[in-house]
Amino acid sequence: MNTNPIGIFDSGIGGLTVVKSLMEQLPYENLIYFGDTARVPYGPKSPQVIREYALQDTEFLLSKNVKMIVIACNTVSSVALDVVQKVSKLPVIGVIQPGAEKAIEETKNKRIGVIGTINTILSKTYPNIIRQIDSSIETFSKACPLFVPLAEEGFINHTATELIAKEYLFELKIKKIDTLILGCTHYPILSNVIQKVIGDKVKLIDSGKCAAEKVEILLNEKGLKNPSKLKANVEFYVSDIPHKFTEIGELFLGKKMGRVKTVHL
Numbered sequence: 101m102n103t104n105p106i107g108i109f110d111s112g113i114g115g116l117t118v119v120k121s122l123m124e125q126l127p128y129e130n131l132i133y134f135g136d137t138a139r140v141p142y143g144p145k146s147p148q149v150i151r152e153y154a155l156q157d158t159e160f161l162l163s164k165n166v167k168m169i170v171i172a173c174n175t176v177s178s179v180a181l182d183v184v185q186k187v188s189k190l191p192v193i194g195v196i197q198p199g200a201e202k203a204i205e206e207t208k209n210k211r212i213g214v215i216g217t218i219n220t221i222l223s224k225t226y227p228n229i230i231r232q233i234d235s236s237i238e239t240f241s242k243a244c245p246l247f248v249p250l251a252e253e254g255f256i257n258h259t260a261t262e263l264i265a266k267e268y269l270f271e272l273k274i275k276k277i278d279t280l281i282l283g284c285t286h287y288p289i290l291s292n293v294i295q296k297v298i299g300d301k302v303k304l305i306d307s308g309k310c311a312a313e314k315v316e317i318l319l320n321e322k323g324l325k326n327p328s329k330l331k332a333n334v335e336f337y338v339s340d341i342p343h344k345f346t347e348i349g350e351l352f353l354g355k356k357m358g359r360v361k362t363v364h365l
């Protein structure tokens with residue numbers, strides 16, 4: 101079981117930012133990634149449909165004999181964590197709890213901002229978890245849907261991105277937050293612009309990175325860590341290979357992807 105891969109899934113290629121963090125945190129773990137590129141984005145879809153898709157994504161990973169499941173997608177983690185937990189019976193980690201816990205640790209003035217897709221923000225999952233842990237913290241949320249296509253267009257340090265970031269983040273800036281959760285797989289790609297606009301005193305929290313740290317803790321607790329020190333095997337599956345896939349994928353992963361296989365769920 102310990103040499104079995106960790107299964108990771110996302111609505112598309114954004115979850116490769118989480119794979120990047122996992123590869124850095126756990127270089128000897130075998131990984132299998134599934135990105136639902138044929139049906140991305142999940143962010144604006146209804147929670148019912150996202151729950152249905154999450155179930156199918158999980159079933160695909162289970163068919164690959166994974167030892168645990170990481171939900172890289174903030175939208176799925178917000179509205180369908182219970183679905184994945186119910187069907188898999190394996191350890192499951194979403195990105196919301198780890199990101200929320202880290203933000204609570206970091207905030208000094210107890211004012212945390214959350215940005216994410218429409219569903220992630222509407223679900224209020226981040227503020228609810230934060231309130232359960234520390235009810236004295238105030239959270240301020242803002243959906244930033246245009247950040248997803250901007251990141252996928254490679255508009256990393258672009259004036260258009262800066263303009264849109266100013267529009268989105270103004271509301272959070274005047275609330276004097278000192279910590280901002282990047283509650284979407286794509287936002288770490290735009291962290292330079294986000295930091296510039298929100299100001300350098302605000303600490304940015306990469307929820308995927310926090311999840312990778314939690315995965316290591318969980319593997320140790322459950323005795324599931326791969327004892328091998330051989331180069332890990334990382335496999336990539338997607339439901340479609342759209343235009344510019346490799347270019348964007350490698351931007352998110354920060355390295356070459358190698359072979360990517362297509363599957364139809």
Ligand code: DGL
Nearest residue numbers: 111141142143174175285
């Ligand atoms: N992966 C999604 C998330 O983290 C962003 C892209 C989408 O809307 O599907 O919320």
